Amino acid sequence: MAQAKNGKSLETEGEVNNTEQAAAPAENTREGNPKNTKPEEMVHLVVFKLGTESYGIKIEQVKEVTVTPAITRMPRTPHFIRGVANIRGDIIAIMDLEDRFGIRPAPIPENELVQTSYTLVIEAKDYSIGVVVREVPQSLNIAMSKIDKAPAFLQDISINENYIEGIAKVNNQLIVVLDMFKILTNDEIKQLAS
Structure with missing residues (x-):
């Protein structure tokens, strides 16, 4: 891998040392060599904390x-559904992913008397x-190359489809990338719809 001036990585064929790269003819770029001109695919993420x-x-x-509105508890819903809320005129179920995944919430600092929560509306x-x-x-905008495929043993075997798309590496931080369209089972979707 070689670094371009704009910070994007460029693929090179075979192993070439830095001296050979500097001596390579510049006409490759002028001829429209797609390896050197194709921009790296980027992905735009909404990043948040669970625990x-x-x-x-x-x-x-x-x-x-949006800021989370008042939530009304509903009977006979899955344990990870807090209830329903009115968001811009639509009544939608509100899911707690920490409860869904069995993640212990992070402790609330003592100086925060009222904790504001936010809701991501997934359609x-x-x-x-x-x-x-x-x-x-x-x-967060990151390159697709920074997202590694999640190992199979990390997947939830009770759900047919993988909802963990991968794990992104940003500086010293790991970000688990979720596919929200696969997070619920078909039975849970039917239960919420009714």
Whole structure:
């Protein structure tokens, strides 16, 4: 891998040392060599904390982010559904991913008397759901090459499809990238719809 001036990595064929790269003719770029001119694919994530760890969702899966409104508990819903809330005129179920994944919430600092939470509204084809997070979600653009495929043993065997898309490496931080459209089972989706 060689570094371009703009910080993007460039693929090179075979092993070439730095001296040979500097001596390589410049006409490769002028001839439109796609290896040197193709920009690296980027992904835009909405990043948030669950417990003390960082998680991300591709921005195209997030319809909006809002301060969590009043939540009304509903009977006979899964344990990880806090209830329903009115978000811009739509009544949607509010899901607690910490409860869903069995993650212990991070301790609340003593100086924070009132904790504001935020809701990520996820709009799938057949349903909409809100996901509660405790801190303001952050926006992050990263290269696809920074996201590694998650090992199979990390997947939830009770769910047919993988909802962990991968693990992103940003500086010294790991971010678990989720596919929110696969986070619920078909039975859970039917239960929420009814």
